[in-house]
Amino acid sequence: MNKGIFFVAIDLNKPMLEQGPFDVVLHKLPGKEWREIIEDYRHKHPEVTILDPPDAIQHLLNRQSMLQNVAELNLSDCHGKVGVPQQLVITKNASASTIPYEVTKAGMKLPLVAKPLVVDGSAKSHELCIAYDELSLLKLEPPLVLQEFVNHGGLLFKIYIVGETIKVVRRFSLPNVGKHELLDVDGLFRFPRVSCAAASADEADLDPNIAEHPPKPLLERLARDLRRRLGLHLFNIDMIREHGTKDVFYVIDINYFPGYGKMPEYEQIFIDFLLSLVKNKV
Ligand SMILES: Nc1ncnc2c1ncn2[C@@H]1O[C@H](COP(=O)(O)OP(=O)(O)OP(=O)(O)O)[C@@H](O)[C@H]1O
Numbered sequence: 001m002n003k004g005i006f007f008v009a010i011d012l013n014k015p016m017l018e019q020g021p022f023d024v025v026l027h028k029l030p031g032k033e034w035r036e037i038i039e040d041y042r043h044k045h046p047e048v049t050i051l052d053p054p055d056a057i058q059h060l061l062n063r064q065s066m067l068q069n070v071a072e073l074n075l076s077d078c079h080g081k082v083g084v085p086q087q088l089v090i091t092k093n094a095s096a097s098t099i100p101y102e103v104t105k106a107g108m109k110l111p112l113v114a115k116p117l118v119v120d121g122s123a124k125s126h127e128l129c130i131a132y133d134e135l136s137l138l139k140l141e142p143p144l145v146l147q148e149f150v151n152h153g154g155l156l157f158k159i160y161i162v163g164e165t166i167k168v169v170r171r172f173s174l175p176n177v178g179k180h181e182l183l184d185v186d187g188l189f190r191f192p193r194v195s196c197a198a199a200s201a202d203e204a205d206l207d208p209n210i211a212e213h214p215p216k217p218l219l220e221r222l223a224r225d226l227r228r229r230l231g232l233h234l235f236n237i238d239m240i241r242e243h244g245t246k247d248v249f250y251v252i253d254i255n256y257f258p259g260y261g262k263m264p265e266y267e268q269i270f271i272d273f274l275l276s277l278v279k280n281k282v
């Protein structure tokens with residue numbers, strides 16, 4: 001008989017233990033209640049592969065903890081540098097009036113990208129803004145992460161990871177901010193979720209210094225080290241190249257189980273990955 005792969009959606013209105021049997025469970029629901037259901041199921045069905053551990057996923061839902069592992073990586077001798085933009089966490093109880101002082105104390109340079117601290121899937125948690133001057137910092141609403149804006153020529157690399165497979169897609173991003181512009185603009189520039197609107201830049205005629213993919217050995221090391229450190233198999237990394245450099249990169253965002261529909265060859269890659277999970281078990 002021909003064996004196939006069957007995808008079954010878990011019915012959230014029924015106890016999970018009464019459903020299945022499953023070989024692999026994929027999930028990305030946030031929330032404590034769901035984490036408990038999955039942990040309970042894993043305990044009772046150790047033979048089932050659960051992707052990925054809820055605690056490891058949880059780590060990516062906070063923009064502070066999300067990038068910690070990248071900051072700790074040591075990728076010297078890997079054809080480039082990968083870091084995290086300098087960032088500062090403004091906690092929930094902090095008053096916005098203290099932000100300019102905190103920013104100066106941390107030695108951070110304007111403009112800054114302000115991002116809500118927690119990523120919970122809501123549109124609001126993806127409403128970012130750029131603060132160009134000190135006064136505009138007073139209008140921000142904590143809790144948030146402030147990141148130095150890194151000029152990157154308006155192009156972003158989305159690095160999709162599915163187990164050991166890596167695929168890179170280029171997307172248009174925010175344009176560079178020049179010194180003259182900084183003198184002219186004031187206030188906050190709010191922008192909604194960029195990733196939904198940003199067009200693919202893969203077919204565009206771009207400056208090769210900006211568009212050239214990050215070196216393969218660098219990506220392979222980054223993906224392997226992050227897979228291990230995060231304990232995750234399915235995620236993507238948003239990475240930018242500092243404008244004017246060949247090999248200085250910054251990771252600005254990591255998402256769990258992103259929309260793989262935008263990844264080339266995703267169907268085959270995903271099926272091969274699922275089959276490898278099942279094969280490795282027997
Ligand atoms: N430090 C930074 N320097 C320059 N541009 C940045 C920086 N951080 C974010 N951006 C720009 O803002 C966009 C959104 O940032 P980020 O990915 O962190 O937010 P997000 O809400 O998690 O987005 P999404 O889930 O849509 O990818 C990036 O694609 C990039 O264009």
Ligand SMILES: [Mg+2]
Nearest residue numbers: 195238253254
């Ligand atoms: Mg992003």
